[in-house]
Amino acid sequence: MFFFLLQTEYGDIFRVTLDHDNERVKELKIKYFDTIPVTSSLCVLKSGFLFAASEFGNHALYQFQAIGDDPDVEASSATLMETEEGFQPVFFQPRKLKNLVRIDQVESLMPIMDMKVSNLFEEETPQIFSLCGRGPRSSLRILRPGLAISEMAVSQLPGVPSAVWTVKKNVNDEFDAYIVVSFANATLVLSIGETVEEVSDSGFLDTTPSLAVSLIGDDSLMQVHPSGIRHIREDGRINEWRTPGKRTIVKVGSNRLQVVIALSGGELIYFEVDMTGQLMEVEKHEMSGDVACLDIALSLKEDRDHASLLLDLMTTRSASYLWIPMIILSLQSVSSPPESLLFLEVQASIGGEDGADHPASLFLNAGLQNGVLFRTVVDMVTGQLSDARSRFLGLRAPKLFSIIVRGRRAMLCLSSRPWLGYIHQGHFLLTPLSYETLEYAASFSSDQCAEGVVAVAGDALRVFTIERLGESFNETAIPLRYTPRKFVIQPKRKLLREAAKKESFEAAGMGENGNADQVENGDDEESTDPHSDEQYGYPKAESGKWVSCIRVLDPRTTQTTCLLELQDNEAAFSMCTVNFHDKEYGTLLAVGTAKGLQFWPKRSFEAGFIHIYRFKEEGKVLELLHKTQVEGVPLALCQFQGRLLAGIGSILRLYDLGKRRLLRKCENKLFPNSITSIQTYRDRIYVGDMQESFHYCKYRRDENQLYIFADDTVPRWLTAAHHVDFDTMAGADKFGNVYFVRLPQDVSDEIEEDPTGGKIKWEQGKLNGAPNKVEEIVQFHVGDVVTCLNKASLIPGGGECIIYGTVMGSLGHFFPSHHDVIDGDLCEQFPTLPMDMQRKIADELDRTPGEILKNLRK
Structure with a gap:
């Protein structure tokens, strides 16, 4: 109070x-x-x-x-x-x-007004371009799957490095002391302080490449090179262990108390740190083949007398051995020769944050040469391997590294793109990083960067931090002036070249006589505040007053190359690119506008227009060719067989390009309400009506006639539509439902085989509608108004899915399944249930909770 x-x-x-x-x-x-x-x-x-x-x-x-x-x-x-x-x-x-x-x-995307999925930047995965926001807070968001990266430093090196490590001088030190970089014939040691600079008195051998660098014991450093092991004591004494004969070290696995090396020919030698801090050779073991990779788990007990060794190694025969000296505990076959191994020990915590919903807390990860990450659970008592899972990460064999994320150990996987495996809110997540391809990496901690990563890529040394853990996308926001409505991509240039933004004065808040320059620049004393419009919004204006613009934008540079303000109270409602046949202009831009549109007390407008623009200066600038007045509001435009299809109120009309205006070719006036979407495939036209769902149409060029051969039996208030395949459409209604309708296969075949294309049946009609009816095959209640649908694949080689965006800023997707509908969000709640409830559900399915969780994670 x-x-x-x-x-x-x-x-x-x-x-x-x-x-x-x-x-x-x-x-x-x-x-x-x-x-x-x-x-x-x-x-x-x-x-x-x-x-x-x-x-x-x-x-x-x-x-x-x-x-x-x-x-x-x-x-x-x-x-x-x-x-x-x-x-x-x-x-x-x-x-x-x-x-x-x-x-x-x-960060919030709400409301998502329009969305496209396209790989304009030629990256490994496509980007999601979405128009978001309202009024002066509007933006074009470029979403990339993966976690955001904040780059701290980039330094060029004198050559191309092969590996990098960071190391502390003492186990109790808070920050790293050295960055050690290995080259083909040398090792570079950099000291970490207020600045990073090269040093020559660290004790490391700099005339040979390094295979491993780490802290050994409490206060000693270790460097493994092809000819031996260099043990650097705290007091500066150096102990050297040399390989026998002419054999060389090829692989190394170590923790703070134990070291295992693999020599050429397949011999393993095991070392331990004794009570005096000396690295002592304990035993040898001959393998049946060359060792491809190996790793040691962290010491499971700090007691030196009982420090256990859990070693995993892989040979070129694609088999994984879990090995304690002289005893093979478990054998696991894999689908491809291995490249890298990593034990990831997950700390148990309240709430079951064990990373894979298993009682065990140790996981063995293997990067295979076919680009797959193989992950299995290690039993801490028996050493047995169980619950194997695999995931394709990229075209390169993943290299696995242990790093620190939020004070806990995590896994960095470097394939054709980097991935991070970490614990977030009780679940183990494996998420890509939005960063370039890296070759080698290590944790980095300094006074300026408490928790980062140092990595090598090409001839550069990079230091970065990972931001916003738990998010699926990182985004780039490009501010816009008005509420955005529609945008299209110019595919030939692989650039986002056209984006139409339209806004009523009621929403954007500009006065009747205002213009965009005045609103952006302002005349009052607050105009110097760059966030003034975002903070204050635009002043409100009376009903029926609009401001609108058409923007050409280069997403690579985020620069606007052309901005056209529509005059005389016009607002843009639809747009598309179109190539008219036998015309000299190439790709043109069609924009549908309305003048003086009002929605209350009843819908009215002064005039409707279709603008035709051509691209100049390599597609960066728009020039108006002409505009054609129409008798309704053109809410939908689409290219079709070298002409332009326009949905003008309840009329579907086909236009050709003339010198001074668009030329009518044919039309169909039998749509029930107002056409809001048009999509085409071959000779079929899929029309979405504002209140009456979908209508399937055909155009017969020999008769120059458009006719409807199928429609839906259920009235739907469409908010989004997308063409799925020849017979199937996906739609969303204003009550939060997403549904799929399909033309029965026998009906589809009959229409294609009919010489008239179903025209005779159309003339007869059926129940005051089309002679054929589409069937609903799937319906799912999202619970939010879906504003856009798009079909795309978000991972290389993955299947296509339907991606949707909503008014509340949510992104989701529908993936094809043999079942009717599976609610993935509901299934993800299974691990949060009490264990007795999990067992009860699992018993009803004749499965174990672990098996259910494994299938849910696929």
Whole structure:
């Protein structure tokens, strides 16, 4: 009851206090506090923070700098008597934040207005381009699957390195002391301090390549090179162990107390650190073949007298041995020769954060030469391997490295792209990193970067940190001026060249006589604030007043190469690229607009137009060829056989290009309400009606006629549509449902074999509709209004799925299955159930909880 905060629809926050005598209010006082983007909810925390859940766009966390007690701020008060006599409003001018300061924000895509999936940047995985937001908070978001990377430093090296390590001088040190880089014939040692610089007195041998560098014991350093092991004591003494004969070391596995080396020919030699800190040879073991890779688990007991060795090695015969000196505990065959091994010990914690929902806490990971990551559970008592899983990571054999993430051990997998395996909220996640291909990596910790990674790529040494763990995508946001509606991609240039943005004055808040330059630049004293429009929004305007623009944007540089403001109260509603046959202009851009559109008290408009633009200066600039007036609002445009299909109200019309305007070729006026989507495949046209779902159409060129041969029996208020295959369409309605309809195969075959293409049946009609009906094959309630659908594959070699975006900013996908519908979000809740409930469900399915979890993770 100290004070209340109220926010208006403009975003202005007011501080309200009550002066009362016991339970009787004597006076109400209201004072201007600050202006932030319009929210759907405000939450004041006792710790002095304010969380603002935005109505659209990113949510924000603010900290109170003051509570608005300044006497010079515009205020108003009212007593009971004054209220009865009439209240005079107090006017004020919005200003920069004074009582609040934004300290963090939660990224949000809401609302997603349009979306495309395309690999414009020629990366391993495609990017998701989405139009998001409303008014001055609008943006084009470029989403890449993977975690975001913050690059701290990049340094060129004198050659191409083969490996890199970081090492501390003492086990109790907080930060690393050296970065050691190995080359084909030398080793470079860099000291970590305020700056990173080369040193020559570290004790490391710099005239030979290194195979491994690590801390051994509590305060000694170890360097393994092809000819032996160099043990550097804390007092500067150096002990050397040399390989017997002319044999060389080819593979190394080590932890702080134990070392295993593999010599050429397949011999293994095992070393331990004794009580005096000396590295001593313990035993040898002859293998039946050359060792391809090996790794040692961390010491399971700190007691030196009982330090156990759990060693895993792989030979070129594609078999994995779990081995304690002289005893083979387990054998595991794999599908391809191995390249790298890593034991990942996961610390047990409350809530079952064990990484794979198993009682065990040790996992063996293997990178195979076919690009697959093989992962299995190691029983800590018997050493047996179980519950093997595999996942394809890329075209290169994964190299596995142990790093630190949030103070816990994690796994970095370097294939054709880097991947991170880590624990997040009780689950083991394997997520790609949005970064270039790396060759070798190690953890990095310094005073300037407490938890990072140092890696080599080409001839460069890179230091970076990993941000926003737990997220599926990282994004690049390009600010836009108005609420975006539609955009298209110019495919020949593999660049996002056209994006139409349209906005009503009601939503964008520009005055009737305002223009974009005035709004962006401003005439008041606050115009120097680059976030003023984002913070304050645009002023509201009367109904029926619009502002709109067409933008050409290069996503590589995030630069706008052309911006055309539509004049005379026009707003753009649809667009597409079109290539008219036998025309000289090449690819053109068609934009459908409406003038003076109003939705209330009833829908009305002054005129509709279709603009035709051509690209100039290598597609960077638009030039208007002509615009054609039409009798409705063109909500849908699509290229079809060298012509332009337009949905103008309830009319589907085919246009050709003329010198001064578009030329009508044929039309169909039998659609029930308003056409909102048009998609084509071969000679079929798939039309989405605003209220009546899908209509399948054909065009007969010899008769120059459009006709409907199939429609849906269920009325649907369409919000999104996408063509799946020759007979199937995917759609979404305004009640949060996504559904798929398909033309029966026998009907489809009959229409294709019919010389008239079903025209005779169409003329006869059926139940005041098309002669054939599509069948609903799947329906799923998403629970949010889906605004866009797209078909794409997000991983190399993966199957295609239907990706959707919603008003609330969610991204999801539908993957084809032999079953009807499987709710993946619901299935993911299985590990959170109590164990007795998991066992009960598993017993009903005649499975174990582990088997169910394994199938859910696939």
